[in-house]
Amino acid sequence: MKQTSLMESDPVKLKVHLVTGTDTAEFRLLSEALGRSSVVGLDAEWKPVRRSFPAVSVLQIGCGDWGVFVLDLLSLPLSSLSEPLRELLLCPDILKLGFGFKQDLVYLSSTFCSHGGFDKVEPYLDIRSVYNHLQHSKKQAPKQSKSLSTICAEVLGFSLSKELQCSDWSHRPLTEEQIRYAALDAHCLLDIFKVFQEKVVKKGDLILETTVLSNPDASLGLKELFRNHDMSDKVLRAHFSEALAIVKATTCSDAACMIPLAGGMIQKSSFWVTMPMDELLLKVVKKYGDRILLRESDKKPKSSKKKGKKHSLINRISKENHFENFDEWQGTPPWDPLEGGNGYPKFLCDVMVEGLAKHLRCVGIDAAIPYSKKPEPRMLIEQAQKEKRVILTRDAKLQRHDYLMKNQIYRVKSLLKNEQLLEVIETFQLKINEDKLMSRCTKCNGTFIQKPLTTEEAIEAAKGFQRIPNCLFNKNLVFWQCMDCHQLYWEGTQYHNAVQKFIDICKLSD
Secondary structure (H helix, E strand, O other): OOEOOOOOOOOOOOOOOEEEEOOOOHHHHHHHHHOOOEEEEEEEEEEEOOOOOEEEEEEEEEEEHHHHEEOOOOOHHHHHHHHHHHHHHHOOOEEEEEOOHHHHHHHHHHHOOOOOOOEEEEEEEHHHHHHHHHHHOOOOOOOOOOHHHHHHHOOOOEEEEOOOOOOOOOOOOOOOOHHHHHHHHHHHHHHHHHHHHHHHHHOOOOOOOOOOOOHHHHHHHHHHHHOOOOOOOOHHHEEEEEHHHHHHHHHHOOOOOOEOOEEEEEEEHHHHHHHOOOOHHHHHHHHEEEEEEEOOEEEEEEEOOOOOOOOOOOHHHHHHHHHHEEEEEEEEOOOOHHHOOOOEEEEEOOOOHHHHHHHHHHOOOOOOOOOOOOOOOHHHOOOOHOOOOEEEEOOOHHHHHHHHHHHOEEEEOOHHHHHHHHHHHHHOOOOOOOOOOOOOOOOOOOOOOOEEEHHHHHHHOOOOOOOHHHHHHHOOEEEEEEEOOOOOEEEHHHHHHHHHHHHHOOOOOO
């Protein structure tokens, strides 16, 4: 069954709130959401830099039914946000979910270094650990290091598009695509945790029992009062939690803090007035919860430890020039007749631009993908050289192997597939015409048989392989079959919509 991508089709109705100020309605809603949330998903985005920690540009906080709050750290005053954020990271009433969030915390701490930074998240649960627990019963499979997109595909049934992961998160304004991409990364953490929680409850791993409160002296009267009514431990816990929440929400100490109101900020005892976790979640945290604790060494960028090797200024300049020139296309493409090619453009799109491969096929260009899902650079190079293709990628690391390909690796600059398609067409001066649209198999990159199939021939070819809707049989449609994977296509509504889409993208009507 084909897996859908959350960036292309939208199976999740997601509320997204962009927070750009502490005096906005979105920030007030965030305060309310955190007061009612016992579990949040955390993620961060930044523009990579060399030899130092990048400044975090966006922080995402997923709050379940309240939606995801996308905090624009380039617009928000960090001085006003540092203490509320620190309190959230340490709040015992809120379980924080993340995916390898230690790196995010390091960069967040560096971003807020002039305001004290952050060195701890507790309670915390890493989605990688959750995934390993979910896989534990499957023949005792060893712990695996998989991407969040892969885990989503296996646990939730859909994959996350990582097309915008390497986009420029420091550029403003953020695009709608960037905002939604960021929100989905935080939201899916909550969905995966929900599957995990339901599984451990179903297996009976958690036994409910009365939890001893961490500060009994503060509420001894309430506790004794409920005991006198001869209630069960479960009811006692529920009533006590409600009473304690009321006390927390209505009392105030001398400690200074701020709660957002319409007129600005007022002083109160806590930035986020939270509710205690329910008994079930407390047991999950007790059994599976963890924490992130940064050491001083974590807060310093890792420097190169190569000793005894002195690089001259000339060498450094030549390397920098090499990196700068890599983005520009150089040399003759391998399909050029002067290079022994047949004159037809051929590309190899790595995993970072697989979506571009399908777009190229739709306009009639030969675009292959790697043999394996996680190919090594040398495997990519061998495939490209064997098939006389130009490698298309967004991975800057591939430039280290550029000398093996005689300048036949091109790094795509654009982020979105439509823009990437236009960039490749312009860079390589490809000739696109309407007759070539939808002339290749989008599934395998194969070519179609020369003669179209009749309806009877299509029905016979599809037996045991592909289902053709009965409603198509009386429409006198033209059927085509891929010569490589035998996939059947017909010129229906989707076909004509796709043709019109690429006519518009490539401006063929002009």
